[in-house]
Amino acid sequence: MNFSSDTHEKDEVTIEITSLIDVMFTLVLFFLVTTTFVSAPGMKVDLPKSSAQDIQRDKKDITIVIGSNHQLLINQKAVNEKELQTKLSAQAKENPQTLVIIQADQGVSHGLVVRIMDYAREAGLSRLAIATEPK
Secondary structure, X not given: OOOOHHHXXXXXXXXXXXXXXXXXXXXXXXXXXXXXXXXXXOOOOOOOEEOOOOOOOOOOOEEEEEOOOOOEEEOOEEEOHHHHHHXXXXXXXXXXXXXXXXXXXXXXXXXXXXXXXXXXXXXXXXXXXXXXXEO
């Protein structure tokens, strides 16, 4: 009797990953199809250049964007000047220490920017900042 291991064939162990790849591919396709991309409404604003330091922003800050066509956005929502005054007054009653950040396009006249700043001061918001791009 010969009991040597030379006569027995060695079994190869393999892992079948074909079905795993199929499942992963199906999941990737599912996520690609069901994903929705949300773009925030806004406008392109060409900010002036400055070498000033960045300010620390808070979640309660108000951002007012003034576009080159004098369109106004407050926290990404389009408003007219009257609605802007109302929203600023409401925010001043809620928190008078709110920082108002004005992002005005370079082409906007300084008169409109000053008028927006006056609205904020009249509402009781004294913390104002003008957004710029670093040089």
